[in-house]
Amino acid sequence: MRPDPQPALLSRREAARPIPTERDAPRDPQAPYLAPHLAPYLDAVRQGLLMIDRAGRVVAANAPARRLLDSLTVTLETDTAALPLLRALRDDTAPARRATLRALRRALARRQPVLFEVRRRDHTVQVELHPLAAGGWVVTLEDVSTRKATEARADAMARLDPLTGLPNRLLLRERLAEALERLARSGECCALLLIDLDRFKPVNDTLGHPIGDALLATVADRLRSTVRATDTVARIGGDEFVILQAGIRDAAGTQALARRVVDLIGRTYMVEGHLLTIGASVGVALAPEDGADADRLLKNADLALYRAKLDGRGTYRFFEPEMDARMQARRKLELDMRQALARREFQLHYQPQLQLASGTLIGCEALIRWRHPDRGLVSPLDFIPLAEEIGLIVPIGEWVVRQACRDAMTWPDPMSVAVNVSPAQFKSDRLVETIISALAGSGLPARRLEVEITEGVLLQENDRTLQTLHRLRELGVRVSMDDFGTGYSSLSYLRSFPFDKIKIDRSFVKDLTSKPDGEAIIRAIAGLGKSLGMTTVAEGVETSEQMQRIRLEGCTDVQGYLISKPVPAEDLRQVFAAFPQA
Ligand SMILES: Nc1nc2c(ncn2[C@@H]2O[C@@H]3COP(=O)(O)O[C@H]4[C@@H](O)[C@H](n5cnc6c(=O)[nH]c(N)nc65)O[C@@H]4COP(=O)(O)O[C@H]3[C@H]2O)c(=O)[nH]1
Structure with missing residues (x-):
């Protein structure tokens, strides 16, 4: 048996009737809609309430409903047909109105609840239709203008x-x-x-x-x-x-x-x-x-x-389009670098440091090299900045510390090894643990390990960085300040931490013979180191004339091509042999 077809909300003829206007309003507009004994109850409800019978006629409307319809300039009349009334509830914007009517038509056909909003100037009314089991509908109307305004404000704030x-x-x-x-x-x-x-x-x-x-x-x-x-x-x-x-x-x-x-x-x-x-x-x-x-x-x-x-x-x-190409190349370098550790393509070279007073070698700086399968030997200047940027310096730096400690164990005691530590390694929290484990794993005494940091390290999260530096000092590891004089606050950093060593940037050494103030700067830094109890190493010493001047200005140590270029670990023995043993 076919189920009873639900009656349409309105017949075609009824639906075609125009919406009644103010002019047609009965003398007592409330009269047809609410039985007098129900009116006080339903009028007390905050929401507007419309009842629609099986034939699609508005048979009851409480006072809030009438007020809200009024605010939307829709007039409720005796015998108002529901569909034209609902159609008259329209948004001021055409697309919203079309969407509302579509939703309404679908819901009415399927007898499903439907909810839509009607916006008219600064008013927004929420209309909700609920089908009743026995046929007919209940419609609630609610003024949501304030909520909408708050939401709009929140939306703008977001x-x-x-x-x-x-x-x-x-x-x-x-x-x-x-x-x-x-x-x-x-x-x-x-x-x-x-x-x-x-x-x-x-x-x-x-x-x-x-x-x-x-x-x-x-x-x-x-x-x-x-x-x-x-x-x-x-x-x-x-x-x-x-x-x-x-x-x-x-x-x-x-x-x-x-x-x-x-x-x-x-x-x-x-x-x-x-x-x-x-x-x-x-x-x-x-x-x-x-x-x-x-x-x-x-x-x-x-x-x-x-x-x-x-x-x-x-x-x-x-x-420019070539920037994209360059970025692709960078990405390729990044991919290659990610694999380089596992493929053992990194290598350490060592550059000795000479103590001027004794003429003996006191240690070496570890400098990383990348033996790239296609590009050959890649300078750290070409990959360390990228490694720092993408955080890969942390595992690479870990490898450097472990390898440097192992290599230094094969050198005569008390020769030390200096490793460069980047700002990103300080950020990673693992630095101290890595160093402890590298020392324990290799057997190298902490006093033979030196950590070189640049101003970049001290620029970040100062308290935490200083804490890490102090922990390293407590272990017995020495800390030196690299590239001294190139940053703009080098002097103030000397006050913030008791460095063991100051490394004078090689640009000052280069200026030594070419610029009149070159000598004065080196003398000042050497004096500063002396009074603060720090050794001073002049970097990039290439000529005996430079070394002579540096000695006169009071630096304690030198490092540079004059002593030796950075060499692979296996060539160090030869370099050591050329200098008197400590
Ligand atoms: N012209 C000239 N140059 C000299 C002379 N003596 C030494 N050098 C070069 O000066 C640089 C000294 O290292 P840096 O200032 O710490 O500067 C290093 C350091 O900041 C960074 N670096 C190297 N290895 C590592 C590493 O294992 N970890 C980190 N984080 N950075 C590293 O890369 C930078 C460049 O390293 P390198 O290319 O090996 O360049 C090295 C060294 O080869 C000289 O007499 N004349």
Whole structure:
């Protein structure tokens, strides 16, 4: 037997009837809809309530329902047919209205509950239809304008960076999508400028986050002040900003903007009594030539930014297709490097250090080499920075320490071995444990191991770094400061930790004979070392004249091609034999 077909909400004829208007309103509009004895109960309900019978007629409506319908400028009349009434509940926006009607039609046909929202100016009413088992429907109406306004505010907040008030990555993405749509529709081009602050981290680390935050807010103001109202300035990361330049005609305007950004950000800041200088590197990608989708544009702007940083920072670069090729090469290097450890392609070379007073060799610095299957011997300068960037320096550095300790055990006591330790290794937490295990595994006494660090190490998380350095000192490992004088706070770092040794950068040794102040600098550092009880090693000594001067200026040790180039472990015996034993 076929089930009883559910009656339609309205017959065709009824549905075609126009919605009654104010003019047709009965004298007592409440009368037909609620039995007088029910009215006080249903009118007390907060929600609007409409009851629709099996024939699709509104048979009851409480007062809140009438008020809400009124607010939507829909009039309820005697004998109002439900479907035209529901149809009259429409959004002001055509697409939303079509979607609502479609959902309504489907739900009515299948007799399923349906919920939709009706927006009219600043009003939003939520309408919910529930089919009744016996036929007919109950409709609830609720004013959700306040909730909607709160949600809209929260939505807007979720798209803003709270610190600077600038659009965040999410909003930037939306604006970029709109710009690309305009590009497809009307050919209006746009540019994406990716801005990375140079030297922001040291400010944040040394002066604290409140100062860093205030600085970022000022940077945001400066960026805002230099763009047009149609452009978007966004903050998408700690010290990363983006400008989406809309409606550009040629690259000249973008170039001028990029130049302005570098100049503006590079000007001095006064933040809570601190005079600060930072810089900006900018990578630029243009749509459509550098990409017509958001991901491609962002990626290419990022490649251009990478180039700007490589070229010394404080500058801007436009994307060029060869940058992509270079990045591919970098990726290949990265892949090769990841395999190099397992394939035993790394090797240590050692460069001896000579004690000037005794004329004896006191130890060697371990310098890594990569014997690449296709490229031959690769200099650490060509792969250590990348290894640091991608964190691979941690396992590589571990291998260096273990191998260096094993090799040093074959040298005459008390010759020591010095290893370079990168900032990323200090961050990894494993450094001290690795060193303890390398010493234990090789049997090398801690006093024969030396750790060389550069200013880069001390620039990061100072307290934790100093703790690690102190732990190493407690083990008996010596700590030396490498490339002294090349950073801008070398002197202040000498006060923060009792280094055993200062290594004077080879640029000063090179200047020794060519620049008048070369001698004075070496003399000053040697004097400083002496008064602080630290040995001083001059690096990069290539001529006997340089060695002579260095001796006169008071340095204790020398290292350089004059003594020996870095050599493989197996050639060291020969080098040692050429010098008197300690
Ligand atoms: N022109 C000239 N150069 C001289 C002379 N004497 C030594 N050198 C070179 O100067 C560099 C000294 O090492 P560094 O300043 O620690 O600088 C090192 C160090 O920062 C890094 N490095 C090397 N091995 C390691 C390692 O195992 N771990 C880490 N983290 N870094 C390493 O790579 C840098 C470069 O290493 P190398 O290419 O081996 O370059 C070495 C060495 O070969 C000289 O008389 N004249």
